[in-house]
Amino acid sequence: MEVQYIDALITIFQSILFIYIVNYCLEEDKIVKIKELILSVILLSVDGFYITYLLGNLSICIFITHALGILIIYFTFRKNVLNPIIAYSLIYSIVIIWVSTFGNILYVMLDVNSLEDHIANIYITLVYLSQILLFILCFLFKSKIKQIYKLLLDESNSVKYIIIISFFPDFLISLYNISYDIEPVLSRNIIVIALIGFIIFNIIDFRKIKRDSDEIYKLNGILTSKNIELKNIKDNYNLNILSLYELCDMNMYQDASNLLKRIINTYQNSGNVYEKDAEGSSLLSLATKHVIRDDIKVIVYDNANFRLTTMKEMDLYRIIINIVNNAVKAMKNKGTIIAESYEDLNNIVINIANDGEKIPDNIINKIFDSGFTTKNNNNKNHGYGLSIVRELIEKNNGRIKVESNEYMTEFTIVLPINVDA
Structure with missing residues (x-):
């Protein structure tokens, strides 16, 4: 009791x-x-x-x-x-x-x-x-x-x-x-039958859940892909607008016109460029598009994530444009430019090479000096200018160097990877 x-x-x-x-x-x-x-x-x-x-x-x-x-x-x-x-x-x-x-x-x-x-x-x-x-x-x-x-x-x-x-x-x-x-036997039978029904119901129901979850997973994958595609389009659009602004700012109206035509028709002159990035949305490819023409071939190998650096993407973009524009002048608007980027253990490396004229030995160590100019570079409105290019790179704990011979001139930019990125 x-x-x-x-x-x-x-x-x-x-x-x-x-x-x-x-x-x-x-x-x-x-x-x-x-x-x-x-x-x-x-x-x-x-x-x-x-x-x-x-x-x-x-x-x-x-x-x-x-x-x-x-x-x-x-x-x-x-x-x-x-x-x-x-x-x-x-x-x-x-x-x-x-x-x-x-x-x-x-x-x-x-x-x-x-x-x-x-x-x-x-x-x-x-x-x-x-x-x-x-x-x-x-x-x-x-x-x-x-x-x-x-x-x-x-x-x-x-x-x-x-x-x-x-x-x-x-x-x-x-x-x-x-x-x-x-x-008791009756209670036991009722429990066993109820358990069998319970198991069958859950199997059927969870199979439906599995089908629905697979469908949702597939749709999420498509949505993620579309979001990435839209982001690339947005980035591509912003950098193209920046390219047009830079070209107009440097009074390179013909180049701006050519770039605008390629923006309107993305397939125009596509045979003159080989890009590892098939969508052509990488920073290197966007920064070199404005120089593509019948007599200039651009080859791009872009393997670096520039967001890992401390440098603003816009500043890095303008630096690359400046070097590319100088390369076009050295090539006398004819030849090949090879632009590549990659990551090593601690740095992001950018190489921009051209097959234009050799930089004379007596001035190669002066081209990054403030106010330096040559007879072939009378227009001083070149974006940042090489002296400011070096200053900005060094401000971000990076370094830039140039090597030149009869066959090739190559600019190398080394930027440390930001460990907090």
């Missing part, structure tokens, strides 16, 4: 825990009237104790009690009823898994033969103590339970799946009872 009283008391504590956690998780949807809270605790307590008292310790009682508990929550929390059902199913799963786990562990740990008549009292006492410990832990870590609840709310179809999953521990307990042959 005393055990029944303790069972009733534990059931009341469970009901209080259920309602408290549900109400705590709902935040703005909390029940204001204390009478409704008390009524829901009473109904859950009657459900948890009376069904077992009426039908005995049959496994089917677990399912009936669980289902009636969901109905009580449904009618008690009438505002936005789906959310409290999720919260109730979550705390119910925690409690039922805890009770079944500790019950089985304690049953295995206790030696029935050695304890003889005392086994029942010790077992029951420890099970009750484990539930009291669970109540304390749930109250202490209620914020963690609420976090899990919010995660479940973020998932699509979470109501259906959390309710389905919350019945899974009920089946485990039922199978445990069946394995020890403590279930």
Whole structure:
């Protein structure tokens, strides 16, 4: 008789825990009237104790009690009823898994033969103590339970799946009872049939989820590809506009006109350029497009991510344009320019080479000096100018050098990789 009283008391504590956690998780949807809270605790307590008292310790009682508990929550929390059902199913799963786990562990740990008549009292006492410990832990870590609840709310179809999953521990307990042959034949058959139906339903449902998730994954891949494509178009557009501005700023109107024609018709003169970047959207290819013409061939190998440097992309772009424009003058508007970039362990390296005239030995060390000019470079409006080019590169902890012979002139820019990028 005393055990029944303790069972009733534990059931009341469970009901209080259920309602408290549900109400705590709902935040703005909390029940204001204390009478409704008390009524829901009473109904859950009657459900948890009376069904077992009426039908005995049959496994089917677990399912009936669980289902009636969901109905009580449904009618008690009438505002936005789906959310409290999720919260109730979550705390119910925690409690039922805890009770079944500790019950089985304690049953295995206790030696029935050695304890003889005392086994029942010790077992029951420890099970009750484990539930009291669970109540304390749930109250202490209620914020963690609420976090899990919010995660479940973020998932699509979470109501259906959390309710389905919350019945899974009920089946485990039922199978445990069946394995020890403590279930009547009728109850056992009902449980087995229900379990088979439960498994079939989940297989069919999760197959549908798998198909939907695969479709969503495929659509996300297409969307990501389109976003990258749009970003490349945007970057290409911005740099093309910058190219036109630079050419006009340097009074190179014919070159600006040629570039504008190529922007309008992207396939015009495409035979004069080979680009590793098939879309032609790399910084090197964009910075050399304006010089492509019948007598000038441009070869681009762009393998570097310039965002890894501390230099602004616009500044680097104008530096490359300046070097390329100087190369075109040295080539006398005829020949080949090879532009490449790559990353080594700590740096990004840019090489811009042309097959124009050799830079004389007596001036090659002066071309980066401020105010330096030659007879072939009477127009001093060349963007940054080579002296400012070197100054800007060195300001970003980089360096630039030039080598020239009868066959090739090559500018090499080395920029350190920004470790924080």
